[in-house]
Amino acid sequence: MRYSEILKRTRPELKVILERENVFFQEDATIYQLRAAAKTIMDNKKANEREKLNMEESNLEHLELDKLNLEELNIDKTSPKVAESSRSGCDAGVSCEIEHEQEGDGDSVLASSDEVAPSGEVPGSAAANVQRRVRVAAYDEILEGSDVAAANVQRRDRVMAVVEAEIQHLQQVEKLYAARKRVADLENALGQNKSAQEDNIDMSDLDALIQSFSGDNGYPVLRWIDDFSNIMDIYCVPEKKRFIFAKRLLSGSARVFMNETAAFDWPSLRVELIAVFDLKITAFDVFKQLEARKKLPDEGALQYFFSMCGIARQVESAQEDIILFIVKGLGDESGDASAMAYCSSLEELRNKIMIYDKFKKMTAQISKSAEKTKANGTHG
Known part of the structure; x- marks a missing residue:
């Protein structure tokens, strides 16, 4: 499998291929990790095939050398037999010499043919070696081309990774810009609300x-x-x-x-x-103001209370003293307000003054009703 085919495979297909090779990844493994593992396996397989091819070529060369050595050995064994036959022909006479010469010529031709035959075997084996070397060179060229393609793919993957990182950075910048724009819009809206409040x-x-x-x-x-x-x-x-x-x-x-x-x-x-x-107001000045302030006839008791508290806040004073001034300034001759002089705090005095104010208003209404009834009876 070439690296270009690996790139076309999906993540599940790559996991299946790796599991067949007894290589397992976790579920969260990225497709880049799976591709790298598949490429490593592919490179190992190519290296093994190349090593196997080299071993086969070496074995073939050894076999051819053994064959050549064997043929040379056979040629060396047949040479003594030809020499012995020529010597026996010489002992037979002159006619034998002619025959020996003819046989010598024949033997020389045969020897020449025998010597040419082995030499004829050498060009064939050399051609076979050349063909094998051509095939090996072509295979190496294919492997080298696949390595170059794999390097180009890796370079493209790195470029794509850089581009993806840049895209993510730009997306973050875009989000930041959108957030700042929303903040600016909110500030503008808040400023408009402030302006509206000012105008109102x-x-x-x-x-x-x-x-x-x-x-x-x-x-x-x-x-x-x-x-x-x-x-x-x-x-x-x-x-x-x-x-x-x-x-x-x-x-x-x-x-x-x-x-x-x-x-x-x-x-x-x-x-x-x-x-x-x-x-700079002293406590003495404040006490003089409290003593001079009296409840007005048309003023409610609670309203008078808050007015006296406002005067007393000018300086730090004891609440007991302020309470005495407030109760005394009510001017209640009936004695209903005298018990309020024993309040322990201004909050307690305020609650009792509220009750006192309601009581006084109710008493005034009853008095008016009685006077009205009495006046109606007198006229009747």
């Missing part, structure tokens, strides 16, 4: 999310800046728009200061606001 923000949204800053009501500037920055980050507002929104949220003294400052972007404005309105 207006002052009405900001007014609902954060209060304005004046610097006159004790609202800490650092707290306002943190609240404002958080809202801007949530809605992905760029720096140039943050400056515009911050200007619109300033009022009172902060608005007047804004008209006098040289800040033209949000980072500069933030630094200026901190430098002017970040007053």
Whole structure:
């Protein structure tokens, strides 16, 4: 089998051929491994055939040499007999001499013919040797041609392997390019969503999310800046728009200061606001504000609670002190709120204030209903 025929064989056919030669491979063996094994077996067979042919040629040459030696030996044995017959002819007389001469001539002719006959055998054996050498040369040429073809096929296989590796590399590059393109598309879509969010923000949204800053009501500037920055980050507002929104949220003294400052972007404005309105507030100042803050008549108890907590957050204060200020500021003369002064945390106070607020609203409704009933009875 030639290597070109091996290349035409499929993987299952190659496995069957190799199994016939008692060569077994695993199921995951590639077709290149099977081809290499088949070529190795083919090369071994060619080498064995070539060796066998050389041995046969050597044996034939030995046989021809033996034949030539045997013929030469036979010629040497017949020469003494011819000489003895010639000597006996000489003893018979003159007539015998003539006969001896004739016989000598005949014998010489016979000897010449005998000598020519063996010499005639040599050209025939030489021609046979030449023919064998021609056949061997032709066979070697065929083998050499098959080896060249096999080398060309191997070279083509190597080129194909390189091409396949290059194709795989290009496919990986293509996949990477596609993945990067998808990422870019997602980033563009995300940027469009951000732009849409930016376009949907207006002052009405900001007014609902954060209060304005004046610097006159004790609202800490650092707290306002943190609240404002958080809202801007949530809605992905760029720096140039943050400056515009911050200007619109300033009022009172902060608005007047804004008209006098040289800040033209949000980072500069933030630094200026901190430098002017970040007053160092002590615990004493906070306690004075808590003491002065009282629950308004139309204000709910829970709303009042959150307002007092906002004042207390300006400094670190003990929760027990804040609780006392909150309960005292409720202004409950009935004594219903006095028990809340013993709460251990602001969370507990908030829960009790919610119950207290519901109770007060219910009591107010009952009082109004009783007054209405009493008024109707009086008119009746």
